[in-house]
Amino acid sequence: MKTIRSLAIVFSSFAMVAAASAQPTDAQIAAIVVTANQVDIDAGKLAAATSTNASVTQFANMMITDHSAVNQSAVALVTKLKVSPEPNATSRSLQEEGDKNLAALRGLRGAAFDRAYVDHEVAYHAQVIGALDEVLIPHAQNAELKALLVKVRPAFVSHLNHARHMQAELK
Amino acid sequence: MKPFRQFLLIFCFLGISAWSPVAAAGPQDRKTHVVTIENMRFSPDVIRMAVGDVVEFRNRDLVPHSATEVRAGGFDSGMISPGANWKMTILREGSFPYHCLYHPEMKGEVAAGSAARIARRNAPAFPEICGNP
Numbered sequence: 652m653k654t655i656r657s658l659a660i661v662f663s664s665f666a667m668v669a670a671a672s673a674q675p676t677d678a679q680i681a682a683i684v685v686t687a688n689q690v691d692i693d694a695g696k697l698a699a700a701t702s703t704n705a706s707v708t709q710f711a712n713m714m715i716t717d718h719s720a721v722n723q724s725a726v727a728l729v730t731k732l733k734v735s736p737e738p739n740a741t742s743r744s745l746q747e748e749g750d751k752n753l754a755a756l757r758g759l760r761g762a763a764f765d766r767a768y769v770d771h772e773v774a775y776h777a778q779v780i781g782a783l784d785e786v787l788i789p790h791a792q793n794a795e796l797k798a799l800l801v802k803v804r805p806a807f808v809s810h811l812n813h814a815r816h817m818q819a820e821l822k
Numbered sequence: 823m824k825p826f827r828q829f830l831l832i833f834c835f836l837g838i839s840a841w842s843p844v845a846a847a848g849p850q851d852r853k854t855h856v857v858t859i860e861n862m863r864f865s866p867d868v869i870r871m872a873v874g875d876v877v878e879f880r881n882r883d884l885v886p887h888s889a890t891e892v893r894a895g896g897f898d899s900g901m902i903s904p905g906a907n908w909k910m911t912i913l914r915e916g917s918f919p920y921h922c923l924y925h926p927e928m929k930g931e932v933a934a935g936s937a938a939r940i941a942r943r944n945a946p947a948f949p950e951i952c953g954n955p
Contacts, residue, residue: 713924717885720904724884799884805861806885809925 675739675786677793681729682736683745684787684800687779688718688725690749691772697756698768706817707765714772714810721803728799741782762821769817776811780804854878854909857930859887859902859922864930871912873935878909888923889930898923 675683695714702708729736736742752771759767783804791797853875858865860882869877879889881902889899889908896918899908912918915935922928 716924720885724904803884805863806883809862809927812927813925 674790675741676737677732677791677796678734678737679739679741680787680791680796680800681725681734682738682742683782684725685722685736686738686742686745686749687782688722690745690752691775692718692722693749694752694756694768694771694775697753698764701756701760702765702768703761704765704821706820707768710772710813710817711768713813717806717810721806724799724803728795732793732795734793734796766818766821769814769821772814773811773818776807776814780807780811783807852876856880857889858882859889859928862925862928864889864922864928867930868933869931870933873915874911874913875934876909876911877932878907880907881905886924887928889920890923892919892921896920 691714695711695718698711699708699715702711756764756767756771783800788797788800788804791800853871855869855871855875855877857869857877857879859879862883864879871877879887879899879902881887881904884904886901886903888901889897889910891897897910897912897920899910901924902908912932912934917931917933919929919931921930
């Protein structure tokens, strides 16, 4: 079961990069960024409300705080630039995957929930960092948008390292 | 009592119950040391300062951080929002390791006074902190 879920996550990672590789516009990049953050905020809220593991709930609350702050900056920037986020195949794929993840997590409790949530956080952050490096940063046209994407990357790397550390502890 | 020491005494009595006399630097020697929080790091991560100097933490990341002493009951900035700053003064010599409460892998240290190295080997002394001087 775990292998199937991992494969599904990896497959969707490739699908995301492939979909985004068609040189997204700044408006599409904005939609991808906002959706990616919102998806992880939603998962964090579910984990904070469901898990009884202190490390997991602390991490989940950090995801809510950090990704909300990033979205606040992103929305402020696109508003200033008068760019309207444009939903696209990648942002829709992210949202669909996020919804599936929430549905799967809602059926779990205890240690099984914690492991599934953290496994997904590891895969999700690796996926987003890959997309930042290969698609979003290279294709961002506006200098301020590109700078924001570069600036947010270390936080995502920190989240990935933290999630991997928890993943090892939960095994 | 010199005016500056008088100021520190009053300031700390207002904000902190535990206070002990320190060899405070004169106002002409009081410096501000800036720690920039950026790319999920404190930079510089180690600050060596004179007792009575000011440390200012400037959050230039997109996410909130804190500067929280590792020892329970020590200094704690609370949440420093993106773009915000927080200042403190340490009024006793010693070495005070801290981290970000939200991202525990982010670590730093404030070492105050000439006895900082000795203090690091021994049990940490209670620092006298005055937030937002």
